[in-house]
Amino acid sequence: MKVLSMLFLLSFVVFPKTALDSDAIQPKTAQKVNHMLWTNLLQKHVSNDGHVNYRGFKKDWPALKNYITILGKQTPQSNWSKPETLAYWINAYNALTIDLILRHDPVNSIKDIRNPWKQELWTLDDKTYDLDFIEHQILRKMQEPRIHFAIVCASYSCPKLRNSAYKPDHLNDQLDQAAKDFINDPKRNDLSENSIEISKIFQWFRSDFEQHGSLIDFLNRFADIEVSKNARIRFKNYNWDLND
Structure with missing residues (x-):
């Protein structure tokens, strides 16, 4: 009888969860980044024109x-939305590029640095990254051509560095604005109805811009003038001087 009573009492004792319990082995949801620190740095050290x-x-x-x-x-984790992931990697690329320049200061151009896009200098979640991997193996594979107006390689002919962070909730509008600013900048692109001289970015990544039509179709989404589909296309020389 005493044994039965003891078993009855033990049935009500709550034991701590062990590693074998289903709840105990559930992965924690990763906290999403607050990019305010990056915004504060950008507003302090980048002009409205993108000079750094x-x-x-x-x-x-x-x-x-x-x-x-x-x-x-x-x-980024598997439960992040596409805007959250894109904003993370765009901001990361730009921050790491600034860090790369500071690591090799003084330089007059990012090309003064040996293999600048292949330097594995940064560890994110125990994995080592370089700028080339982030651009080509992550961002470009997300099928969003407007990233080419958002990531900045510290050079004059690049798109201007936005002086606030990219944010998931406003990302579509921010990318549209980056595209408009770059495409209609006469220092980067010279547009007319029948002839255009445009950035080599459009030559290097042409396949990205032609996913849903021609290159001119893409330009006309954002250009202030209507470019003829038969317009003559030439590409500008790229100025790799520092964007300071």
């Missing part, structure tokens, strides 16, 4: 490194 004050960034290098550390701890 690298000397100023160098004074705030610890804050930039802190942002990169945050990125490393909060990488």
Whole structure:
């Protein structure tokens, strides 16, 4: 009788979960990045025209490194939306590019750095990344050609660096604006109805822009003038001088 009573009492005892319990082995949902620190740095050191004050960034290098550390701890997960993932990698690419320039300061061009896009300098969630991998193996594979107006390679002929972070909730509008700003910038592209001289970005990544029509069809989505489908196309020389 005493044995039965003891078994009855034990049936009500709550034991802590073990590693074998289903709830205990569920992965934690990764916290999504708050990009405000990056916005603060951009507003402080990047003009509305996209000119970058690298000397100023160098004074705030610890804050930039802190942002990169945050990125490393909060990488995109399978439950993130496409805008959340795109915003993460666009901001990461731009922040890492600034960090690359600061690591090799002083330079007059990103091309002064040996293999700048192949340097595996950053660890995000225990995986090492370079800029080339982020651009070609992550961002381009997300089938969003407007990323080419958002990621910036620290050069004059690049699109201007936006002086606030890309945000998932506003990403579509931000990418549209980046495309309009770049395509209609007479320093980067010269557009007329029957003849255009445009950035080599459109030559290098032409297949990205022709997913749903011709290159001119893509340009006409954002251009202030209507370019003829039979317009003559030429490509500008690319100026790799630092965008300072």
